[in-house]
Amino acid sequence: MIVIDTESAETIVRSLCNIFKISETDLKILYMTDEHFEFLKSNHEDISLDGFYQLVKSADKLEDLKSYIEDLYVTSFHLSKRINPIEGNEKLYNLHSALLSETEIKCFFENHDIIFEKQGTKLKCIFKGQQVDWENFYNTEHRNVARLVANRLEGNLFYNSDNCINGFLFNHNIVNQSNVVHLSKSPEIVQNILEVLGLKEAIQEYNTNCLYIIKYRVKFIDFIFDTNSKLSNEEKFENLLKRLLQFLAYSLTNSETMISNPIVRTTDDLDVEPSDVCKFELVSI
Structure with a gap:
């Protein structure tokens, strides 16, 4: 190697x-x-x-x-917000795997009656037993965030769903990068889904000190x-x-x-x- x-x-x-x-x-x-x-x-x-x-x-x-x-x-270097401390080396999941596997983020969503199902290349969100159609939010105040969620989970006419692991090339000044400062609260996808579904208060559950590089x-x-x-x-x-x-x-x-x-x-x-x-x-x- x-x-x-x-x-x-x-x-x-x-x-x-x-x-x-x-x-x-x-x-x-x-x-x-x-x-x-x-x-x-x-x-x-x-x-x-x-x-x-x-x-x-x-x-x-x-x-x-x-x-x-x-x-x-x-x-590479990945910034990750966790509810619980990491104990030993753990698998680093892409988004779809993280929402479908036995992970803390999957358990978190399940505690709020949210689950995910794989349909082809798309990941469908089920909230309180009903499949969420993100387009229903495109004419609301949450339209921009709803489009972000839809693009990441389901893709669009131009791109497949966003299903990769993002990181930085260098271990340099990562926590101060403008595009990740918001991660001090919770993972972006968590914030966005909860906001669109009217569960913003649940974001507070992620407000711990478990932020890892x-x-x-x-x-x-x-x-x-x-x-x-x-x-x-x-x-x-x-x-x-x-x-x-x-x-x-x-x-x-x-x-x-x-x-x-x-x-x-x-x-x-x-x-x-x-x-x-x-x-x-x-x-x-």
């Missing part, structure tokens, strides 16, 4: 040196001196990898990687950049290299707040097995 560990600058350096058979000293010289300003470009897509390829002697090293790409894993690893072929989901494996790897070198360059400056921490996700329907959950960290809210 070959792992690109994105926990810190140190683990990234070790990972790249292990893959490309280069020394840590040579890699650090690259992003600390000659190519430093190249890697500090705010848009990672504008970064040239010529200096990096020169360091590894030729692009042949990248070609070598393609031959065993199925053995390559990448770590969960580090996990997935196969590179199952690893997706949320804003670049159509990349080939080769394009995706080059995109990853640019992100990693940009992170290393910014980690040397006093502008760490400028570090971009991209949202990443797994392929649909994938659960992360306990053996691929690397660690979990309880964080303060």
Whole structure:
């Protein structure tokens, strides 16, 4: 198993040196001196990898990687709100699995007379014995939230249901990311379903201190950049290299707040097995 560990600058350096058979000293010289300003470009897509390829002697090293790409894993970091503390490594479920398996979120919904049933690729919500038609809420004050719920559980004309595990590429400033601050209360899907069904007070049951950053690893072929989901494996790897070198360059400056921490996700329907959950960290809210 070959792992690109994105926990810190140190683990990234070790990972790249292990893959490309280069020394840590040579890699650090690259992003600390000659190519430093190249890697500090705010848009990672504008970064040239010529200096990096020169360091590894030729692009042949990248070609070598393609031959065993199925053995390559990448770590990511998932922010998870829990009612109860995590005890030992647990499977990390995608949304549909979490709502159908024996999980605390499934039990929580059942306590409020809400269950879910799989119908094809869609997940139907049953509230007090009646199947919920989210379109019935499209003309109410909850129309925007109802559309979000419908899209995640059932999909729409353009996309299938949202059934992946989301995370961040780096373990950097995660709890302060603007798009996850709301998770200090409860998982977004919980908040949204309860709001539409008129059960907002039940959200308070999630207001505990069990907020975790969960580090996990997935196969590179199952690893997706949320804003670049159509990349080939080769394009995706080059995109990853640019992100990693940009992170290393910014980690040397006093502008760490400028570090971009991209949202990443797994392929649909994938659960992360306990053996691929690397660690979990309880964080303060």
